[in-house]
Amino acid sequence: MxxxxxxxxxxTQCFPEVAERMRRVLTEEYGNPSSMHHKGVEAEKIVSAxxxxxxxxxxxxxxxxxxxxxxxxxxxxxxxxxxxASCRRxxxxxxxxxxxxxxxESMKYLESQGYEVxxxxxxxxxxxxxxxxxxxxxxxxxxxxxxxxNNEIGAVEPVAEIGRRIKxxxxxxxxxxxxxxxxxxxxxxxxxxxIDLLAVSAHKIHGPKGMGFLYKSQKVRLVNLIYGGxxxxxxxxGTENVAGIAGxxxxxxxxxxxxxxxxxxxxxxxxxxxxxxxxxxEELTSKGEEPLIVNGRTGDDSAPHIISLTVPGVxxxxxxxxxxxxxxxxxxxxxxxxxxxxxxxxxxxIGLPRPYWDNTIRISLSGLNTKEDIAETAAALxxxxxxxxxxxxx
Ligand code: PLP
Numbered sequence: 600m601x602x603x604x605x606x607x608x609x610x611t612q613c614f615p616e617v618a619e620r621m622r623r624v625l626t627e628e629y630g631n632p633s634s635m636h637h638k639g640v641e642a643e644k645i646v647s648a649x650x651x652x653x654x655x656x657x658x659x660x661x662x663x664x665x666x667x668x669x670x671x672x673x674x675x676x677x678x679x680x681x682x683x684a685s686c687r688r689x690x691x692x693x694x695x696x697x698x699x700x701x702x703x704e705s706m707k708y709l710e711s712q713g714y715e716v717x718x719x720x721x722x723x724x725x726x727x728x729x730x731x732x733x734x735x736x737x738x739x740x741x742x743x744x745x746x747x748x749n750n751e752i753g754a755v756e757p758v759a760e761i762g763r764r765i766k767x768x769x770x771x772x773x774x775x776x777x778x779x780x781x782x783x784x785x786x787x788x789x790x791x792x793x794i795d796l797l798a799v800s801a802h803k804i805h806g807p808k809g810m811g812f813l814y815k816s817q818k819v820r821l822v823n824l825i826y827g828g829x830x831x832x833x834x835x836x837g838t839e840n841v842a843g844i845a846g847x848x849x850x851x852x853x854x855x856x857x858x859x860x861x862x863x864x865x866x867x868x869x870x871x872x873x874x875x876x877x878x879x880x881e882e883l884t885s886k887g888e889e890p891l892i893v894n895g896r897t898g899d900d901s902a903p904h905i906i907s908l909t910v911p912g913v914x915x916x917x918x919x920x921x922x923x924x925x926x927x928x929x930x931x932x933x934x935x936x937x938x939x940x941x942x943x944x945x946x947x948x949i950g951l952p953r954p955y956w957d958n959t960i961r962i963s964l965s966g967l968n969t970k971e972d973i974a975e976t977a978a979a980l981x982x983x984x985x986x987x988x989x990x991x992x993x
Contacts, residue, residue, distance in 0.1 A: 600926040603972045608750050608780060608905055608963035609930055614805040614853060617846045621807060624842040632839050642841045649848030656855050657814055658788050665813045665835050666844050670779035670800030673813040674701035677775040677796035680821035681742045682709050688771060689739025690714045695727050696948040702744050702777055724896045725754030725949050733764035742773040747781030751932055751945040751961060752895035753905030762793025773819060779803055783854045784862060784903055795819045806850035810843035861966045866903035868964050868973050873897055875977035894951060906962040909955045913987045918960055921983045927976050930961045
């Protein structure tokens with residue numbers, strides 16, 4: 600059976616070229632970058648060159664890139680490390696209700712340590728109002744954390760405007776952006792956007808799992824969360840994952856080298872899928888059946904790769920497995936939530952009616968998908984949805 604992988608916001612297939620590069624680093628250029636001999640120098644060169652590649656993409660300094668083990672660690676280091684370093688200036692932080700657990704749980708930890716966190720609401724499209732962020736910033740606000748792209752509905756937050764407003768109100772407030780879903784899909788220039796800290800994960804951009812980085816403006820001071828040998832200026836001890844670093848940089852370079860072509864292709868697939876949903880909805884409504892609902896914005900102001908689809912009367916989990924039977928992989932709401940039994944924060948925050956929380960799947964695309972993938976998935980939905988609805992009271 601042909602495999603149609605539409606869960607690219609959960610993780611992506613590693614580019615074969617990236618995997619091959621990593622294999623070479625692991626088996627041939629395997630030195631420890633801290634070693635003083637040739638093998639170490641060779642490994643250190645790989646780390647430096649990779650750092651340079653990533654810094655060039657963001658238009659920042661090489662020294663502002665810190666390698667981490669994942670997006671989650673990047674978020675933790677930015678938020679907890681930033682708060683600990685700034686605690687003498689204040690103990691107030693701001694975030695939104697729709698952040699990834701990597702951010703929300705870091706905030707919860709800080710609350711348990713006596714910090715105060717303001718959670719801002721979002722509108723029906725999952726967008727934060729920049730004026731509301733500005734209003735919430737106080738003299739003792741040390742850090743604001745707002746995601747670039749929401750992982751469940753693909754809302755793209757106005758981070759540049761938010762950055763401007765934060766700095767205008769309190770130049771000392773740090774601005775952290777979780778760009779795990781946005782990096783590779785948008786051009787992000789932290790220095791121009793007023794972003795001090797930016798979290799990225801490699802496995803969402805066809806790189807390896809267990810690898811990420813944090814951009815940290817040179818003006819920002821963080822307290823390290825990991826203690827050890829003092830690598831990366833003491834901010835992130837631990838022998839660098841040289842193969843992971845090389846793989847992440849190569850994957851990012853491949854995506855950004857043909858950025859316009861890549862994003863146009865993915866958006867084209869998303870638009871083709873949305874057109875299929877529209878046609879299917881016409882058929883459903885003509886039969887007096889409830890149409891599907893696409894959550895959030897769908898135009899060029901939305902993420903090119905994420906579609907949140909509510910199928911009233913059909914449980915997401917059941918639909919997910921029915922699609923799986925046809926070789927089609929999607930996720931229910933958000934894959935990161937499959938460990939968490941409680942309903943999606945994002946779907947609640949955008950005001951989706953309660954009965955629909957459990958009826959929502961997420962389709963997330965990559966440049967490796969094809970028009971045929973979209974056509975076959977649409978055909979599968981046309982077949983499966985009416986069938987499953989026959990067994991559901993709604
Ligand atoms: N932030 C967002 C928005 C995400 O979507 C994810 C993963 O899905 C993460 C953070 C965590 O990244 P990682 O899996 O690399 O820890």
